Amino acid sequence: MSKSFYITTPIYYVNASPHIGHAYTTIVADVLARYHRMIGDKTFFVTGTDEHGDKIAEAAQKAGITPKEYTDKISAQFRELCPELFISNDYFIRTTDANHIQTVRYILQKVYDSGDIYFGSYGGYYCFGCERFLTEKEIVDNKCPEHGREPKYIEEKNYFFKMSKYQEWLIDHIKKNHDFIRPERYKNEALAFLRDPLEDLCISRPKTRLEWGITLPFDENYVTYVWFDALINYVTALDYPDGKNFKKFWPVAEHLIAKDILKPHGIYWPTMLKAAGIEPYQHLNVHGYWNSGQSKMSKSLGNIVRPLDLKDKYGLDAFRYFLLRDMVFGLDSNFSEEAFVGRLNSDLANDLGNLVSRTIAMAIKYCDGKVPEISKKEKSPALYEAALKTVAEVDSSFKDMSLHKALISIWEFINITNKYIVENEPWTLVKDPANKGKLMAIMYNLLLALRSIAILISPFMPQTAEKILRQIGATDETKNLNLAGIKKHDSLKVGSPLTRGDSLFPRIVQEKETQTKEKKSSMIDLKPEIDYEEFAKVDLRVAKILTAEAVPKSNKLLKLKVDIGEERTIVAGIGKDYSPEELIGRQILVVANLKPVKLMGVESYGMLLATDTDKGLTVLKFDREAKTGGKVR
Numbered sequence: 236m237s238k239s240f241y242i243t244t245p246i247y248y249v250n251a252s253p254h255i256g257h258a259y260t261t262i263v264a265d266v267l268a269r270y271h272r273m274i275g276d277k278t279f280f281v282t283g284t285d286e287h288g289d290k291i292a293e294a295a296q297k298a299g300i301t302p303k304e305y306t307d308k309i310s311a312q313f314r315e316l317c318p319e320l321f322i323s324n325d326y327f328i329r330t331t332d333a334n335h336i337q338t339v340r341y342i343l344q345k346v347y348d349s350g351d352i353y354f355g356s357y358g359g360y361y362c363f364g365c366e367r368f369l370t371e372k373e374i375v376d377n378k379c380p381e382h383g384r385e386p387k388y389i390e391e392k393n394y395f396f397k398m399s400k401y402q403e404w405l406i407d408h409i410k411k412n413h414d415f416i417r418p419e420r421y422k423n424e425a426l427a428f429l430r431d432p433l434e435d436l437c438i439s440r441p442k443t444r445l446e447w448g449i450t451l452p453f454d455e456n457y458v459t460y461v462w463f464d465a466l467i468n469y470v471t472a473l474d475y476p477d478g479k480n481f482k483k484f485w486p487v488a489e490h491l492i493a494k495d496i497l498k499p500h501g502i503y504w505p506t507m508l509k510a511a512g513i514e515p516y517q518h519l520n521v522h523g524y525w526n527s528g529q530s531k532m533s534k535s536l537g538n539i540v541r542p543l544d545l546k547d548k549y550g551l552d553a554f555r556y557f558l559l560r561d562m563v564f565g566l567d568s569n570f571s572e573e574a575f576v577g578r579l580n581s582d583l584a585n586d587l588g589n590l591v592s593r594t595i596a597m598a599i600k601y602c603d604g605k606v607p608e609i610s611k612k613e614k615s616p617a618l619y620e621a622a623l624k625t626v627a628e629v630d631s632s633f634k635d636m637s638l639h640k641a642l643i644s645i646w647e648f649i650n651i652t653n654k655y656i657v658e659n660e661p662w663t664l665v666k667d668p669a670n671k672g673k674l675m676a677i678m679y680n681l682l683l684a685l686r687s688i689a690i691l692i693s694p695f696m697p698q699t700a701e702k703i704l705r706q707i708g709a710t711d712e713t714k715n716l717n718l719a720g721i722k723k724h725d726s727l728k729v730g731s732p733l734t735r736g737d738s739l740f741p742r743i744v745q746e747k748e749t750q751t752k753e754k755k756s757s758m759i760d761l762k763p764e765i766d767y768e769e770f771a772k773v774d775l776r777v778a779k780i781l782t783a784e785a786v787p788k789s790n791k792l793l794k795l796k797v798d799i800g801e802e803r804t805i806v807a808g809i810g811k812d813y814s815p816e817e818l819i820g821r822q823i824l825v826v827a828n829l830k831p832v833k834l835m836g837v838e839s840y841g842m843l844l845a846t847d848t849d850k851g852l853t854v855l856k857f858d859r860e861a862k863t864g865g866k867v868r
């Protein structure tokens with residue numbers, strides 16, 4: 236029997252346009268939804284907008300339009316963000332939708348009939364920013380600390396939900412279900428809040444003060460408090476009470492929120508559910524904040540940009556990867572363009588991008604452009620075991636919401652695959668026809684590893700996964716991703732055509748590097764005899780080759796991107812002796828302070844060291860792994 240999975244984002248309050256926090260929550264929900272679909276779970280994923288309340292009415296008034304016109308406009312911005320971020324939601328809910336209004340009124344009536352809603356008088360300090368009465372404890376120097384304005388004393392008759400009645404039940408429930416609220420720090424925060432007596436929740440606003448809301452079913456003079464309305468969206472989306480989806484998905488409901496709305500989701504919502512006779516949700520997953528103040532954004536790349544603009548500048552999958560890789564779920568994280576570009580260059584361009592491009596290039600060259608046929612015994616048990624181990628690690632990381640750990644495991648597998656290339660040297664094997672069988676096996680195993688990698692990264696980077704699968708001829712799989720497919724050892728169709736694609740993640744060269752490069756050039760004229768000071772003027776460095784490609788129209792020049800502690804382009808005349816793919820990842824020796832020269836139209840910032848042999852040039856290398864960028868004496 237297949238399992239079910241229900242994931243929600245908060246419905247976003249339409250008093251402001253989408254920002255990185257919204258993007259992050261929605262992307263995390265999307266990754267979870269895609270993963271669960273891939274393991275065969277029936278999955279339902281909901282996002283949407285929260286549209287009632289004081290703040291909306293106020294913002295609409297300022298804009299000179301009706302609240303409905305205002306919410307239509309902002310809600311559309313959130314809706315449009317979904318395809319822009321490649322979000323696979325099944326449903327987009329608005330709290331102004333007719334079915335939602337009906338559900339809210341149904342639940343209110345049910346709770347009212349059971350005696351948990353009463354009419355009472357209340358006087359208190361009301362903050363229009365928070366849209367609620369503040370407790371004495373919350374008021375600091377006569378002000379709401381969050382909004383910096385003085386709350387207004389209001390005394391009025393209102394409807395109250397007997398939240399206090401469920402305090403002991405809730406404490407007990409949180410304690411018994413250790414991951415009801417997770418990570419643990421937020422469970423502890425909720426329990427800390429519950430140490431003080433829980434007050435009843437004012438769930439109405441008189442229409443004399445606010446009309447933009449859902450009218451109470453039992454009193455036409457009042458509208459529903461915005462949180463009591465909004466939280467109910469999670470069951471509206473499943474056609475509560477009688478819908479098939481409600482029966483199938485509610486028992487496995489998982490909410491995803493940022494830490495600022497822990498209280499309504501961790502305290503109000505479970506008690507509301509209990510009072511309405513609905514089982515509590517299964518998990519509340521709480522994440523931290525992205526600190527992305529403009530002052531923290533990099534200025535080295537010229538313009539200061541908003542984080543959301545970076546997806547346009549560097550590509551959506553790189554953006555999704557960065558958000559998921561750099562935030563430990565539950566903790567705060569800093570967003571900087573430099574860190575983003577760093578991840579893009581190292582993890583995506585170097586590790587993943589190079590692996591795919593060199594494997595495809597070699598397979599096209601050596602295997603006639605098709606997936607080769609090999610015998611069972613030639614399949615690499617080591618790579619296969621590593622793939623299975625990765626699947627298991629990724630699965631356990633998803634179970635405890637450690638998405639960054641899932642990516643770390645996948646990258647370990649990517650690096651194992653890169654090592655497999657270096658250890659087996661297909662470019663050497665191809666020189667002797669006797670090695671044909673072994674070479675085909677190695678290429679098959681590499682293509683199979685690319686397929687496993689594509690499937691594993693697909694929840695995080697769906698478009699990249701699809702590109703990889705197309706390149707290895709597994710086009711059918713792009714529409715039918717299945718994690719269990721990795722366990723099928725012989726799942727590549729022999730004879731499928733391989734195609735070379737554009738570079739998945741072109742490297743980003745930061746401008747400041749180019750500038751420093753130009754400044755520190757000095758020509759050394761080598762003489763037969765020199766003293767040490769003169770020798771010391773030559774800046775020799777350990778360089779790691781990041782990318783290699785032929786210079787167009789030249790039969791011996793290769794353009795190399797090397798890392799010598801910073802990135803350089805070097806043009807080298809070794810194209811007759813080395814293929815680009817055998818150079819990637821190798822450490823070589825370069826003269827780093829040679830004056831730049833232009834070779835066949837390409838600027839070269841340094842020279843690699845090589846020597847002649849009977850069979851052509853050989854590039855100088857090291858006996859042991861050296862420190863990239865290290866000085867050579």
Ligand SMILES: [Zn+2]
Nearest residue numbers: 362365379382
């Ligand atoms: Zn406030």
